Amino acid sequence: MAEPAAALADDRVSEVTLIRTFCAQAATDLRLLADLHALELTVAGLQSLRDMGLPEVLVLQPAGFNAELARGLLRDSLQQEPTPAFMDQLATDFAAIYLNGSLHAHPSESVWLDDEELTCQQPMFEVRACYARHQLATPDWRRLPDDHLVNELLFVAHLLAEAAQQAEPQALLEEAARFLDEHLLRWLTPFTERVSQRCQTRFYAALAMLSGLCVEQLRDLLAGMLDVSRPTAEALEARFKAQALKAAEPQALRYFPGTAAGW
Numbered sequence: 001m002a003e004p005a006a007a008l009a010d011d012r013v014s015e016v017t018l019i020r021t022f023c024a025q026a027a028t029d030l031r032l033l034a035d036l037h038a039l040e041l042t043v044a045g046l047q048s049l050r051d052m053g054l055p056e057v058l059v060l061q062p063a064g065f066n067a068e069l070a071r072g073l074l075r076d077s078l079q080q081e082p083t084p085a086f087m088d089q090l091a092t093d094f095a096a097i098y099l100n101g102s103l104h105a106h107p108s109e110s111v112w113l114d115d116e117e118l119t120c121q122q123p124m125f126e127v128r129a130c131y132a133r134h135q136l137a138t139p140d141w142r143r144l145p146d147d148h149l150v151n152e153l154l155f156v157a158h159l160l161a162e163a164a165q166q167a168e169p170q171a172l173l174e175e176a177a178r179f180l181d182e183h184l185l186r187w188l189t190p191f192t193e194r195v196s197q198r199c200q201t202r203f204y205a206a207l208a209m210l211s212g213l214c215v216e217q218l219r220d221l222l223a224g225m226l227d228v229s230r231p232t233a234e235a236l237e238a239r240f241k242a243q244a245l246k247a248a249e250p251q252a253l254r255y256f257p258g259t260a261a262g263w
Contacts, residue, residue, distance in 0.1 A: 030215075036207055037098070046082055073205055073206035077203035089201050093200050108147050125146075131155060134158065136155065160172075173226055180218070
């Protein structure tokens with residue numbers, strides 16, 4: 001009986017090692033995507049992306065027509081000569097997506113989930129609470145709100161990087177999956193679809209498409225690692241509505257003798 005038990009233990013160690021290795025690599029992918037959404041591209045930055053072999057360097061490689069299209073657009077855009085006109089087009093697109101809102105595709109969760117499409121609403125505070133549980137805080141929430149795409153990608157990367165350091169990473173993987181379900185994946189696909197349809201450059205169309213598809217693939221892989229099926233969109237929305245109704249219920253006032261002035 002000892003030999004089968006030892007074999008099972010070895011299999012478990014090998015499985016955890018593979019999971020930890022993947023988590024470290026996926027965290028690197030998400031940090032790279034976050035950087036590309038956060039920083040305007042320069043000529044040196046384009047050369048760096050060529051040198052590293054984007055998009056093939058990513059461990060997240062979603063399948064399907066849209067993924068192949070996105071990777072092809074990205075390869076083509078990185079091979080373009082960085083002329084002043086080309087760099088101006090990239091700068092214009094960056095501003096339209098991330099700075100001035102002219103595409104009507106704001107890169108923050110609140111705008112997509114709030115009924116009035118306002119920034120810095122309840123989702124931002126919920127995300128902030130997630131960060132606080134890990135002693136994390138955004139450097140400047142007025143410039144990049146807590147629920148900005150960049151910050152949410154970086155938080156998932158943080159959870160994966162932490163999981164890569166754990167002998168038993170399951171709890172952190174569960175938290176990453178929950179954060180994706182309750183926050184990032186509630187709005188990422190509509191955002192990336194709108195950007196890819198309305199932006200002017202192949203680079204930012206590809207970046208948007210690939211970001212959404214990579215995060216979707218990550219969530220599918222987490223489901224496999226955790227051996228728990230992804231909840232359907234309908235199940236998630238029902239959960240969110242129930243939570244909202246409960247939060248809106250009036251709270252009964254309780255009187256504690258001696259704590260307030262009497263008549």
